């Protein structure tokens with residue numbers, strides 16, 4: 001059984017999947033960063049996200065880095081396997 005911290009960190013994207021479809025959209029990602037400072041801290045991203053100060057661009061760039069197949073969604077199951 002995983003410790004609470006291990007469940008949270010592996011992967012940190014799972015709790016962000018608001019609609020439970022197994023994929024993380026950019027909107028879900030930004031909502032999670034805004035609503036959970038501990039998530040933004042783990043990912044080294046801002047939790048106050050604004051269009052005009054570049055913080056949103058940082059978050060979009062991080063999201064695109066996770067979106068391996070450029071589908072505009074991050075597949076949470078793929079990120080779980082680490083293979």
Ligand SMILES: [Ca+2]
Nearest residue numbers: 017021023024
């Ligand atoms: Ca989702």
